Amino acid sequence: MKDGWARRLGDEIAQALNVTLKDMRVYYLRPGMIMFGFLMPFFMFFSFSVRREMAAAQGVARLLALTTFFTAAAAGPFIVPLERRLGTYDRLLAAPMSLLTLLLGKTAVGALFAIGVSLFALLVGVTVFGVYIAQPELLVAGLLLGSCSFSALGLIFGSIPVRNPGDVQMPSTLLRWGLLFISGVFIPLAEMSPAARLLAYLSPLTYAQDLMNHAVLGVGLLNRWLDIVVLLVSGMLFLLPSIWLHHHSRKLGY
Amino acid sequence: MDIRVQGLTKYYGDFLAVDHISFEVHQGEIFGFLGPNGAGKTTTQRMLTTLLEPTEGRIVINGHDLARDPYPIKRQMGLVPEESNVYTELTAWDNLMFTARLYRVPRSERAARARELLETFDLWKKRDVKVENYSKGMRRRLSIAMAIIHRPTLLFLDEPTPGLDAQSTRTIRGLIRQLNDAGTTVFLTTHQIEEANQLCDRVAIINHGQIAAIDTPERLKQAFRRVQSVEVALDPPVGEGLEALLGATTVVKMGDKWRLYTDDPSTLLFQVMDYARSRELRVVSLSTLGPSLEDVFLEITGQQVGAVRRTDEQAGKRRGRRMKR
Numbered sequence: 001m002k003d004g005w006a007r008r009l010g011d012e013i014a015q016a017l018n019v020t021l022k023d024m025r026v027y028y029l030r031p032g033m034i035m036f037g038f039l040m041p042f043f044m045f046f047s048f049s050v051r052r053e054m055a056a057a058q059g060v061a062r063l064l065a066l067t068t069f070f071t072a073a074a075a076g077p078f079i080v081p082l083e084r085r086l087g088t089y090d091r092l093l094a095a096p097m098s099l100l101t102l103l104l105g106k107t108a109v110g111a112l113f114a115i116g117v118s119l120f121a122l123l124v125g126v127t128v129f130g131v132y133i134a135q136p137e138l139l140v141a142g143l144l145l146g147s148c149s150f151s152a153l154g155l156i157f158g159s160i161p162v163r164n165p166g167d168v169q170m171p172s173t174l175l176r177w178g179l180l181f182i183s184g185v186f187i188p189l190a191e192m193s194p195a196a197r198l199l200a201y202l203s204p205l206t207y208a209q210d211l212m213n214h215a216v217l218g219v220g221l222l223n224r225w226l227d228i229v230v231l232l233v234s235g236m237l238f239l240l241p242s243i244w245l246h247h248h249s250r251k252l253g254y
Numbered sequence: 255m256d257i258r259v260q261g262l263t264k265y266y267g268d269f270l271a272v273d274h275i276s277f278e279v280h281q282g283e284i285f286g287f288l289g290p291n292g293a294g295k296t297t298t299q300r301m302l303t304t305l306l307e308p309t310e311g312r313i314v315i316n317g318h319d320l321a322r323d324p325y326p327i328k329r330q331m332g333l334v335p336e337e338s339n340v341y342t343e344l345t346a347w348d349n350l351m352f353t354a355r356l357y358r359v360p361r362s363e364r365a366a367r368a369r370e371l372l373e374t375f376d377l378w379k380k381r382d383v384k385v386e387n388y389s390k391g392m393r394r395r396l397s398i399a400m401a402i403i404h405r406p407t408l409l410f411l412d413e414p415t416p417g418l419d420a421q422s423t424r425t426i427r428g429l430i431r432q433l434n435d436a437g438t439t440v441f442l443t444t445h446q447i448e449e450a451n452q453l454c455d456r457v458a459i460i461n462h463g464q465i466a467a468i469d470t471p472e473r474l475k476q477a478f479r480r481v482q483s484v485e486v487a488l489d490p491p492v493g494e495g496l497e498a499l500l501g502a503t504t505v506v507k508m509g510d511k512w513r514l515y516t517d518d519p520s521t522l523l524f525q526v527m528d529y530a531r532s533r534e535l536r537v538v539s540l541s542t543l544g545p546s547l548e549d550v551f552l553e554i555t556g557q558q559v560g561a562v563r564r565t566d567e568q569a570g571k572r573r574g575r576r577m578k579r
Contacts, residue, residue: 008325011358014355014358015356018352018356019356022352025343025348026343086339086342087335087339088339088341090305090339091333091356091400092356094303094304094305094328094333095328095356095357096356096357096358250305250307251306251307252266253297253300253306
């Protein structure tokens with residue numbers, strides 16, 4: 001019995017990895033992913049950072065929060081509706097793996113993309129601008145937890161039963177922009193009014209930005225452990241709406 | 255693997271797509287699921303393959319209730335959907351490897367099985383070409399190869415051959431027989447009647463979400479003896495007045511021939527000969543035909559032959575007769 005469960009668990013992990021690797025090969029170079037996942041965070045960064053007095057380290061911390069957030073959340077709304085339209089999602093849903101395995105595999109797709117893009121940003125920051133990473137272990141935690149959490153957030157939109165990526169890109173982009181402006185990325189938490197700060201605490205991006213500040217600048221406004229726990233828990237909680245939406249889709253025939 | 259379906263029902267909002275259907279598929283048989291477009295075929299198949307949640311009813315496959323524990327069934331199940339759902343950005347080889355890993359085919363067997371299937375489906379030479387460069391037929395063959403790489407004991411095929419050339423169609427039908435010979439239970443959803451006639455041990459005909467008939471093809475034909483026909487080719491190929499023959503219920507032009515449906519072919523034969531003599535037409539060919547499975551299907555679904563459902567009384571009054579061109 002125990003062997004059966006161990007074998008099943010091994011199978012599920014292997015299948016999630018299989019889904020992730022397949023998606024990386026199939027979708028990472030698609031124009032939609034490059035546009036919304038790679039270019040968009042850099043556009044956002046330069047739009048709101050050029051001609052403003054900012055230290056290089058502060059810019060890198062901001063850019064890392066942006067890349068983990070925007071890039072990770074871009075994958076789900078692009079890949080899943082596209083696979084639904086092409087019929088390839090049925091192949092995954094009919095396969096002998098649990099829904100959670102499939103969702104974790106899909107979450108890893110966005111997360112790994114975000115980590116890759118963030119490492120690119122980090123490399124530029126360190127080599128070109130000579131930025132020093134104050135606490136590398138927090139950088140690793142921030143990249144991993146932030147990417148997974150935001151990828152799971154994007155997957156909620158991908159789980160909406162539609163067959164056209166365009167149908168969910170708009171609401172997912174709106175949400176991302178909304179979160180971006182309330183989360184202390186462009187206006188530091190310390191400079192916010194109490195009401196705005198209260199709103200900022202509702203956004204997981206606030207904690208990702210704070211953790212990046214800890215990692216790169218060595219200081220943050222919140223406790224680093226609070227940042228880590230919020231990102232970890234939000235990542236798990238974000239999977240719940242996706243599970244519900246998939247069950248709902250199964251009733252509708254998507 | 256055997257399938258038992260009890261009271262299976264599916265509503266889409268207020269629309270009743272599948273209406274309390276019950277049937278069984280026996281282990282090792284090729285079971286055809288026929289029906290016109292929108293009859294509920296694909297909806298039923300999607301419920302059987304766990305892709306769609308039934309509104310009501312129960313599906314038991316090999317003793318496992320699909321709603322409770324689909325995992326062991328999914329491992330043994332292969333699915334070929336109506337659209338070839340292959341990854342066009344990958345090569346045929348990569349598509350097969352991905353599917354093999356998904357179904358946990360042992361690492362040591364993956365390559366050998368993939369090669370065998372690619373050779374069977376004549377795709378081996380193009381195994382490293384991205385599928386986006388494949389023709390429709392090649393994608394279809396790859397889609398089937400992906401569905402059977404884990405050697406399923408239950409295979410669902412949704413319209414496997416439409417749009418394919420004759421050679422591909424023959425290859426696929428041959429493979430379905432071969433899989434069935436090896437013990438695979440096949441659930442074939444199709445509206446290609448002749449395909450079902452050639453392949454299936456039993457067929458169910460679904461219409462308006464309900465099972466209208468279920469039996470072996472030959473027994474279904476026997477039950478519809480009234481749709482026997484006489485087929486005649488005349489020279490010159492004129493047919494005006496054939497519809498007036500007393501024994502014919504429906505007259506349909508089929509290429510250079512005419513098919514006259516009847517419940518009494520022997521009488522009609524003489525009438526056709528008299529018709530030809532009276533108009534000085536040469537009879538190029540004349541034959542009597544039993545009901546085909548297509549006739550049975552059309553009769554049940556009311557699409558063509560069934561459009562003239564002549565009752566005994568109507569037959570007397572010669573009503574409901576029509577000429578179709």
